[in-house]
Protein backbone atom coordinates (compact mmCIF):
# COMPACT_ATOMS: atom_id res chain seq x y z
CA UNK A 54 0.00 0.00 0.00
CA UNK A 55 1.69 3.25 -1.10
CA UNK A 56 1.09 6.32 0.96
CA UNK A 57 2.79 9.37 -0.52
CA UNK A 58 4.83 11.51 1.82
CA UNK A 59 3.92 9.70 5.00
CA UNK A 60 5.26 6.18 4.53
CA UNK A 61 7.90 5.31 2.00
CA UNK A 62 11.16 3.39 1.52
CA UNK A 63 11.04 1.02 4.54
CA UNK A 64 14.28 -0.57 3.50
CA UNK A 65 16.57 2.44 3.14
CA UNK A 66 19.68 1.73 5.19
CA UNK A 67 20.63 3.46 8.45
CA UNK A 68 23.01 2.25 11.13
CA UNK A 69 21.32 1.00 14.29
CA UNK A 70 23.14 3.48 16.43
CA UNK A 71 21.89 6.45 14.42
CA UNK A 72 18.37 5.00 14.60
CA UNK A 73 18.65 4.65 18.33
CA UNK A 74 19.99 8.16 18.75
CA UNK A 75 17.20 9.63 16.64
CA UNK A 76 14.57 7.54 18.44
CA UNK A 77 15.91 8.79 21.73
CA UNK A 78 15.89 12.40 20.61
CA UNK A 79 12.31 11.98 19.36
CA UNK A 80 11.31 10.54 22.73
CA UNK A 81 12.95 13.48 24.45
CA UNK A 82 10.91 15.85 22.29
CA UNK A 83 7.76 14.40 23.88
CA UNK A 84 8.03 16.96 26.64
CA UNK A 85 5.51 19.50 27.80
CA UNK A 86 6.36 21.78 24.87
CA UNK A 87 4.84 19.37 22.33
CA UNK A 88 6.33 18.35 19.00
CA UNK A 89 7.69 21.12 16.80
CA UNK A 90 7.57 21.30 12.99
CA UNK A 91 11.24 20.27 13.07
CA UNK A 92 10.39 17.17 15.13
CA UNK A 93 7.66 16.36 12.64
CA UNK A 94 10.05 16.64 9.67
CA UNK A 95 12.62 14.57 11.48
CA UNK A 96 9.97 11.92 12.19
CA UNK A 97 9.01 11.86 8.50
CA UNK A 98 12.63 11.14 7.62
CA UNK A 99 12.80 8.55 10.36
CA UNK A 100 9.85 6.67 8.85
CA UNK A 101 11.79 6.21 5.62
CA UNK A 102 14.63 4.59 7.54
CA UNK A 103 12.56 1.90 9.23
CA UNK A 104 13.84 -1.54 8.25
CA UNK A 105 10.79 -3.47 9.41
CA UNK A 106 7.50 -2.94 7.57
CA UNK A 107 5.10 -1.84 10.35
CA UNK A 108 2.05 -3.30 8.58
CA UNK A 109 -0.90 -1.70 6.86
CA UNK A 110 -2.80 -0.73 10.00
CA UNK A 111 0.09 1.35 11.34
CA UNK A 112 0.79 2.78 7.89
CA UNK A 113 -2.83 3.96 7.70
CA UNK A 114 -2.52 5.56 11.11
CA UNK A 115 0.66 7.34 10.04
CA UNK A 116 -0.99 8.47 6.83
CA UNK A 117 -4.01 9.83 8.66
CA UNK A 118 -1.88 11.74 11.20
CA UNK A 119 0.30 13.11 8.41
CA UNK A 120 -2.72 14.40 6.49
CA UNK A 121 -4.32 15.82 9.64
CA UNK A 122 -1.09 17.63 10.53
CA UNK A 123 -0.48 19.05 7.08
CA UNK A 124 -4.06 19.68 5.82
CA UNK A 125 -6.34 19.57 8.86
CA UNK A 126 -9.61 17.60 9.06
CA UNK A 127 -10.59 15.48 6.08
CA UNK A 128 -12.89 17.41 3.77
CA UNK A 129 -12.56 15.58 0.45
CA UNK A 130 -15.28 13.30 -0.99
CA UNK A 131 -15.06 9.61 0.02
CA UNK A 132 -13.47 7.50 -2.80
CA UNK A 133 -15.72 5.03 -4.64
CA UNK A 134 -16.52 1.62 -3.21
CA UNK A 135 -14.07 -0.19 -5.53
CA UNK A 136 -11.16 2.16 -4.84
CA UNK A 137 -10.25 0.06 -1.80
CA UNK A 138 -6.86 1.53 -0.97
CA UNK A 139 -7.86 5.19 -1.21
CA UNK A 140 -11.07 4.42 0.66
CA UNK A 141 -9.08 2.86 3.53
CA UNK A 142 -6.78 5.89 3.61
CA UNK A 143 -9.73 8.31 3.53
CA UNK A 144 -11.48 6.39 6.33
CA UNK A 145 -8.38 6.52 8.52
CA UNK A 146 -7.99 10.27 7.99
CA UNK A 147 -11.70 10.98 8.40
CA UNK A 148 -11.74 9.02 11.67
CA UNK A 149 -9.53 11.69 13.21
CA UNK A 150 -12.44 14.14 13.00
CA UNK A 151 -11.51 17.59 14.27
CA UNK A 152 -8.31 16.53 16.01
CA UNK A 153 -6.17 19.72 16.22
CA UNK A 154 -3.16 19.85 13.89
CA UNK A 155 -0.74 20.19 16.84
CA UNK A 156 -2.11 17.06 18.53
CA UNK A 157 -1.93 15.11 15.26
CA UNK A 158 1.67 16.25 14.85
CA UNK A 159 2.54 15.15 18.37
CA UNK A 160 0.82 11.78 17.84
CA UNK A 161 2.69 11.27 14.58
CA UNK A 162 6.04 12.00 16.25
CA UNK A 163 5.21 9.70 19.18
CA UNK A 164 4.15 6.86 16.90
CA UNK A 165 7.32 7.11 14.81
CA UNK A 166 9.39 7.23 17.96
CA UNK A 167 7.83 3.96 19.19
CA UNK A 168 8.29 2.34 15.80
CA UNK A 169 11.94 3.39 15.66
CA UNK A 170 12.65 1.94 19.09
CA UNK A 171 11.22 -1.47 18.24
CA UNK A 172 12.83 -1.36 14.79
CA UNK A 173 16.32 -0.71 16.19
CA UNK A 174 15.98 -3.64 18.60
CA UNK A 175 15.18 -5.98 15.68
CA UNK A 176 18.07 -5.08 13.37
CA UNK A 177 19.37 -7.76 11.01
CA UNK A 178 21.94 -9.93 12.75
CA UNK A 179 25.23 -10.84 11.06
CA UNK A 180 25.31 -14.21 9.24
CA UNK A 181 27.31 -15.91 12.00
CA UNK A 182 24.62 -15.02 14.56
CA UNK A 183 21.81 -16.34 12.37
CA UNK A 184 23.48 -19.73 11.84
CA UNK A 185 21.67 -22.42 13.79
CA UNK A 186 24.01 -24.49 15.94
CA UNK A 187 24.15 -28.28 16.21
CA UNK A 188 24.79 -29.29 12.59
CA UNK A 189 28.14 -30.64 11.37
CA UNK A 190 27.36 -31.31 7.72
CA UNK A 191 24.93 -28.45 7.09
CA UNK A 192 24.71 -24.71 7.50
CA UNK A 193 21.19 -23.80 8.53
CA UNK A 194 20.15 -20.15 8.65
CA UNK A 195 16.86 -18.28 8.96
CA UNK A 196 16.27 -14.82 7.54
CA UNK A 197 13.40 -12.94 5.86
CA UNK A 198 10.99 -15.78 6.79
CA UNK A 199 13.13 -18.24 4.83
CA UNK A 200 14.98 -21.14 6.44
CA UNK A 201 17.94 -22.15 4.29
CA UNK A 202 19.43 -25.63 4.66
CA UNK A 203 22.79 -25.71 2.91
CA UNK A 204 24.63 -29.01 2.42
CA UNK A 205 28.16 -28.25 3.48
CA UNK A 206 30.72 -30.81 2.28
CA UNK A 207 32.00 -28.92 -0.74
CA UNK A 208 35.29 -30.87 -0.92
CA UNK A 209 33.23 -34.07 -1.41
CA UNK A 210 30.76 -32.42 -3.79
CA UNK A 211 28.16 -32.54 -0.97
CA UNK A 212 27.94 -36.34 -1.15
CA UNK A 213 25.33 -37.44 1.39
CA UNK A 214 26.72 -39.34 4.38
CA UNK A 215 24.48 -41.12 6.89
CA UNK A 216 25.03 -38.20 9.27
CA UNK A 217 23.97 -35.76 6.56
CA UNK A 218 20.71 -37.61 5.82
CA UNK A 219 19.97 -37.50 9.56
CA UNK A 220 20.85 -33.82 9.91
CA UNK A 221 18.68 -32.88 6.91
CA UNK A 222 15.77 -34.72 8.53
CA UNK A 223 16.38 -32.87 11.81
CA UNK A 224 16.63 -29.52 10.03
CA UNK A 225 13.39 -30.19 8.14
CA UNK A 226 11.64 -31.20 11.33
CA UNK A 227 12.77 -27.95 13.02
CA UNK A 228 11.86 -25.86 9.95
CA UNK A 229 8.36 -27.35 9.85
CA UNK A 230 7.81 -25.83 13.30
CA UNK A 231 9.66 -22.52 13.03
CA UNK A 232 8.04 -19.29 11.86
CA UNK A 233 9.49 -19.46 8.34
CA UNK A 234 7.29 -19.25 5.27
CA UNK A 235 9.61 -21.04 2.81
CA UNK A 236 12.33 -23.66 3.18
CA UNK A 237 15.27 -23.82 0.79
CA UNK A 238 17.67 -26.71 0.22
CA UNK A 239 20.92 -25.83 -1.54
CA UNK A 240 24.59 -26.81 -1.74
CA UNK A 241 27.83 -25.09 -0.79
CA UNK A 242 30.56 -25.00 -3.45
CA UNK A 243 30.51 -25.99 -7.10
CA UNK A 244 28.11 -28.94 -6.74
CA UNK A 245 24.54 -29.08 -5.50
CA UNK A 246 25.16 -32.71 -4.45
CA UNK A 247 26.82 -35.80 -5.92
CA UNK A 248 24.15 -38.00 -4.30
CA UNK A 249 24.66 -40.85 -1.90
CA UNK A 250 28.18 -40.98 -0.47
CA UNK A 251 29.51 -44.23 -1.88
CA UNK A 252 31.60 -44.63 1.26
CA UNK A 253 28.30 -45.50 2.97
CA UNK A 254 28.76 -48.91 1.38
CA UNK A 255 32.28 -49.45 2.70
CA UNK A 256 33.72 -50.97 5.83
CA UNK A 257 30.76 -53.27 6.38
CA UNK A 258 31.83 -56.59 7.97
CA UNK A 259 30.95 -59.57 5.69
CA UNK A 260 28.23 -60.96 7.96
CA UNK A 261 26.56 -57.57 8.36
CA UNK A 262 25.67 -56.82 4.74
CA UNK A 263 22.00 -57.74 4.95
CA UNK A 264 21.49 -55.91 8.21
CA UNK A 265 23.19 -52.79 6.81
CA UNK A 266 21.10 -52.94 3.63
CA UNK A 267 17.99 -53.10 5.79
CA UNK A 268 19.17 -50.15 7.90
CA UNK A 269 19.94 -48.22 4.70
CA UNK A 270 16.43 -48.87 3.39
CA UNK A 271 14.90 -47.65 6.66
CA UNK A 272 17.06 -44.51 6.59
CA UNK A 273 16.08 -43.84 2.98
CA UNK A 274 12.37 -44.45 3.70
CA UNK A 275 12.44 -41.96 6.58
CA UNK A 276 14.48 -39.43 4.61
CA UNK A 277 12.17 -39.43 1.59
CA UNK A 278 9.15 -39.60 3.93
CA UNK A 279 10.18 -36.24 5.43
CA UNK A 280 9.97 -34.63 1.98
CA UNK A 281 6.60 -36.28 1.25
CA UNK A 282 5.11 -35.03 4.52
CA UNK A 283 6.78 -31.63 4.69
CA UNK A 284 3.99 -29.09 5.30
CA UNK A 285 5.54 -25.87 3.93
CA UNK A 286 6.71 -24.86 0.45
CA UNK A 287 10.05 -26.50 -0.34
CA UNK A 288 12.42 -24.82 -2.78
CA UNK A 289 15.54 -26.40 -4.29
CA UNK A 290 18.20 -23.87 -5.25
CA UNK A 291 20.38 -25.96 -7.56
CA UNK A 292 23.73 -24.19 -7.58
CA UNK A 293 25.60 -26.82 -9.64
CA UNK A 294 25.49 -30.45 -10.82
CA UNK A 295 23.08 -32.78 -9.02
CA UNK A 296 23.37 -36.58 -8.96
CA UNK A 297 21.33 -39.57 -7.74
CA UNK A 298 19.04 -39.02 -4.79
CA UNK A 299 19.58 -35.25 -4.85
CA UNK A 300 17.85 -35.32 -8.26
CA UNK A 301 15.12 -37.85 -7.62
CA UNK A 302 13.64 -36.04 -4.60
CA UNK A 303 13.19 -32.90 -6.72
CA UNK A 304 9.85 -34.36 -7.80
CA UNK A 305 8.72 -33.74 -4.21
CA UNK A 306 9.71 -30.03 -4.18
CA UNK A 307 7.40 -27.13 -4.97
CA UNK A 308 9.93 -24.96 -6.82
CA UNK A 309 13.25 -25.92 -8.42
CA UNK A 310 15.49 -23.03 -9.47
CA UNK A 311 18.69 -23.99 -11.30
CA UNK A 312 21.87 -22.29 -12.37
CA UNK A 313 22.60 -22.84 -16.07
CA UNK A 314 25.74 -24.68 -14.86
CA UNK A 315 23.63 -27.37 -13.17
CA UNK A 316 23.14 -30.85 -14.61
CA UNK A 317 20.76 -33.60 -13.52
CA UNK A 318 22.04 -37.18 -13.52
CA UNK A 319 20.51 -40.41 -12.21
CA UNK A 320 22.97 -43.17 -13.20
CA UNK A 321 21.21 -45.93 -11.28
CA UNK A 322 21.68 -48.71 -13.81
CA UNK A 323 25.41 -47.94 -14.11
CA UNK A 324 25.61 -48.31 -10.34
CA UNK A 325 23.62 -51.56 -10.29
CA UNK A 326 20.86 -49.72 -8.43
CA UNK A 327 17.29 -48.62 -9.09
CA UNK A 328 15.28 -45.37 -8.74
CA UNK A 329 14.35 -43.91 -5.35
CA UNK A 330 12.95 -40.64 -3.95
CA UNK A 331 9.54 -41.57 -5.49
CA UNK A 332 11.03 -40.78 -8.91
CA UNK A 333 9.62 -44.00 -10.43
CA UNK A 334 6.23 -42.30 -9.91
CA UNK A 335 6.94 -38.55 -10.03
CA UNK A 336 9.27 -38.47 -13.06
CA UNK A 337 6.89 -40.16 -15.56
CA UNK A 338 4.15 -37.86 -14.24
CA UNK A 339 6.31 -34.76 -14.65
CA UNK A 340 8.06 -35.47 -17.95
CA UNK A 341 6.21 -38.40 -19.53
CA UNK A 342 7.15 -42.07 -19.69
CA UNK A 343 9.71 -41.87 -22.50
CA UNK A 344 11.79 -39.03 -21.06
CA UNK A 345 11.63 -40.50 -17.54
CA UNK A 346 12.87 -43.86 -18.83
CA UNK A 347 15.80 -42.22 -20.59
CA UNK A 348 16.85 -40.60 -17.32
CA UNK A 349 16.04 -43.28 -14.77
CA UNK A 350 16.86 -46.42 -16.78
CA UNK A 351 19.52 -45.27 -19.22
CA UNK A 352 21.17 -42.61 -17.06
CA UNK A 353 20.83 -39.74 -19.52
CA UNK A 354 22.29 -36.60 -17.96
CA UNK A 355 20.14 -33.49 -18.53
CA UNK A 356 21.34 -29.92 -18.76
CA UNK A 357 19.46 -27.37 -16.68
CA UNK A 358 17.65 -26.12 -19.77
CA UNK A 359 16.61 -29.66 -20.78
CA UNK A 360 15.40 -30.35 -17.24
CA UNK A 361 13.39 -27.12 -17.38
CA UNK A 362 11.89 -28.01 -20.75
CA UNK A 363 10.82 -31.35 -19.27
CA UNK A 364 9.18 -29.78 -16.24
CA UNK A 365 11.60 -30.98 -13.56
CA UNK A 366 13.04 -27.47 -13.13
CA UNK A 367 10.88 -24.36 -12.62
CA UNK A 368 13.32 -21.82 -14.05
CA UNK A 369 16.97 -21.57 -15.12
CA UNK A 370 19.14 -18.51 -14.36
CA UNK A 371 22.58 -17.50 -15.69
CA UNK A 372 25.19 -18.69 -13.20
CA UNK A 373 26.66 -15.18 -12.91
CA UNK A 374 23.41 -13.74 -11.51
CA UNK A 375 21.90 -16.95 -10.09
CA UNK A 376 22.10 -16.24 -6.37
CA UNK A 377 21.02 -12.61 -6.68
CA UNK A 378 18.03 -13.32 -8.92
CA UNK A 379 16.84 -16.37 -7.02
CA UNK A 380 17.06 -14.80 -3.57
CA UNK A 381 15.31 -11.64 -4.72
CA UNK A 382 12.49 -13.83 -6.03
CA UNK A 383 12.33 -15.93 -2.87
CA UNK A 384 12.32 -12.90 -0.56
CA UNK A 385 9.31 -11.56 -2.47
CA UNK A 386 7.53 -14.95 -2.24
CA UNK A 387 8.28 -15.18 1.48
CA UNK A 388 6.09 -12.11 2.06
CA UNK A 389 3.00 -13.85 0.70
CA UNK A 390 0.31 -14.67 3.28
CA UNK A 391 1.92 -17.56 5.13
CA UNK A 392 -1.13 -19.56 6.13
CA UNK A 393 -2.71 -19.42 2.68
CA UNK A 394 0.56 -20.61 1.14
CA UNK A 395 0.89 -23.51 3.56
CA UNK A 396 -2.73 -24.57 3.14
CA UNK A 397 -2.36 -24.54 -0.65
CA UNK A 398 0.77 -26.69 -0.43
CA UNK A 399 -0.96 -29.16 1.86
CA UNK A 400 -4.09 -29.35 -0.32
CA UNK A 401 -2.00 -30.22 -3.35
CA UNK A 402 0.16 -32.76 -1.49
CA UNK A 403 -2.67 -34.43 0.44
CA UNK A 404 -4.15 -35.74 -2.81
CA UNK A 405 -0.99 -37.79 -3.37
CA UNK A 406 0.43 -38.50 0.07
CA UNK A 407 -0.76 -42.06 0.48
CA UNK A 408 0.38 -42.99 -3.02
CA UNK A 409 3.79 -41.40 -2.49
CA UNK A 410 4.40 -43.29 0.75
CA UNK A 411 3.47 -46.55 -0.97
CA UNK A 412 5.86 -45.77 -3.85
CA UNK A 413 8.61 -44.89 -1.35
CA UNK A 414 8.18 -48.21 0.47
CA UNK A 415 8.19 -50.17 -2.79
CA UNK A 416 11.29 -48.47 -4.18
CA UNK A 417 13.19 -49.04 -0.94
CA UNK A 418 12.50 -52.73 -0.73
CA UNK A 419 13.78 -53.15 -4.31
CA UNK A 420 16.87 -51.11 -3.49
CA UNK A 421 17.57 -53.11 -0.35
CA UNK A 422 18.01 -56.15 -2.62
CA UNK A 423 20.01 -54.20 -5.20
CA UNK A 424 22.57 -53.08 -2.62
CA UNK A 425 23.40 -56.73 -2.01
CA UNK A 426 23.93 -57.45 -5.72
CA UNK A 427 27.31 -57.97 -7.41
CA UNK A 428 26.42 -55.25 -9.94
CA UNK A 429 26.12 -52.67 -7.18
CA UNK A 430 29.20 -53.81 -5.26
CA UNK A 431 31.35 -53.80 -8.43
CA UNK A 432 30.22 -50.26 -9.31
CA UNK A 433 31.06 -48.95 -5.84
CA UNK A 434 34.45 -50.68 -5.80
CA UNK A 435 35.20 -49.27 -9.28
CA UNK A 436 34.46 -45.73 -8.14
CA UNK A 437 36.41 -46.05 -4.94
CA UNK A 438 39.40 -47.56 -6.71
CA UNK A 439 39.07 -44.62 -9.15
CA UNK A 440 38.44 -46.86 -12.15
CA UNK A 441 35.05 -45.29 -12.73
CA UNK A 442 33.49 -41.88 -12.51
CA UNK A 443 30.15 -40.75 -13.81
Ligand SMILES: CCCC/C=C/CC(=O)SCCNC(=O)CCNC(=O)[C@H](O)C(C)(C)COP(=O)(O)OP(=O)(O)OC[C@H]1O[C@@H](n2cnc3c(N)ncnc32)[C@H](O)[C@@H]1OP(=O)(O)O
Nearest residue numbers: 208209210212247248249250251252269273297298442443
Ligand atom coordinates in the same frame (compact mmCIF):
# COMPACT_ATOMS: atom_id res chain seq x y z
C1 LIG B 1 21.23 -44.81 2.42
C2 LIG B 1 20.52 -44.08 1.34
C3 LIG B 1 20.97 -44.47 -0.03
C4 LIG B 1 20.32 -43.65 -1.09
C5 LIG B 1 20.81 -44.00 -2.47
C6 LIG B 1 21.00 -43.07 -3.40
C7 LIG B 1 21.51 -43.39 -4.78
C8 LIG B 1 22.42 -42.34 -5.34
O1 LIG B 1 22.50 -41.21 -4.91
S1 LIG B 1 23.33 -42.86 -6.67
C9 LIG B 1 24.51 -41.59 -6.96
C10 LIG B 1 25.82 -41.85 -6.25
N1 LIG B 1 26.80 -40.87 -6.67
C11 LIG B 1 27.76 -41.14 -7.55
O2 LIG B 1 27.86 -42.19 -8.09
C12 LIG B 1 28.72 -40.00 -7.81
C13 LIG B 1 30.16 -40.45 -7.64
N2 LIG B 1 31.06 -39.33 -7.87
C14 LIG B 1 31.58 -39.05 -9.11
O3 LIG B 1 31.33 -39.69 -10.08
C15 LIG B 1 32.49 -37.87 -9.18
O4 LIG B 1 33.04 -37.65 -7.91
C16 LIG B 1 31.77 -36.58 -9.65
C17 LIG B 1 31.37 -36.72 -11.12
C18 LIG B 1 30.53 -36.30 -8.80
C19 LIG B 1 32.71 -35.37 -9.52
O5 LIG B 1 33.89 -35.62 -10.22
P1 LIG B 1 35.12 -34.60 -10.11
O6 LIG B 1 36.24 -35.15 -10.91
O7 LIG B 1 34.68 -33.23 -10.41
O8 LIG B 1 35.50 -34.60 -8.55
P2 LIG B 1 36.11 -35.79 -7.70
O9 LIG B 1 37.58 -35.59 -7.57
O10 LIG B 1 35.66 -37.11 -8.19
O11 LIG B 1 35.38 -35.54 -6.29
C20 LIG B 1 35.96 -34.76 -5.26
C21 LIG B 1 35.96 -35.57 -3.99
O12 LIG B 1 34.62 -35.90 -3.66
C22 LIG B 1 34.46 -37.31 -3.54
N3 LIG B 1 33.12 -37.67 -3.97
C23 LIG B 1 32.36 -37.06 -4.89
N4 LIG B 1 31.18 -37.66 -4.98
C24 LIG B 1 31.18 -38.68 -4.12
C25 LIG B 1 30.23 -39.66 -3.73
N5 LIG B 1 29.01 -39.69 -4.29
N6 LIG B 1 30.57 -40.55 -2.80
C26 LIG B 1 31.76 -40.51 -2.21
N7 LIG B 1 32.72 -39.61 -2.51
C27 LIG B 1 32.42 -38.69 -3.44
C28 LIG B 1 35.54 -37.87 -4.46
O13 LIG B 1 35.82 -39.18 -4.09
C29 LIG B 1 36.66 -36.90 -4.19
O14 LIG B 1 37.21 -37.25 -2.93
P3 LIG B 1 38.81 -37.20 -2.69
O15 LIG B 1 39.20 -35.79 -2.92
O16 LIG B 1 39.00 -37.66 -1.29
O17 LIG B 1 39.39 -38.13 -3.72
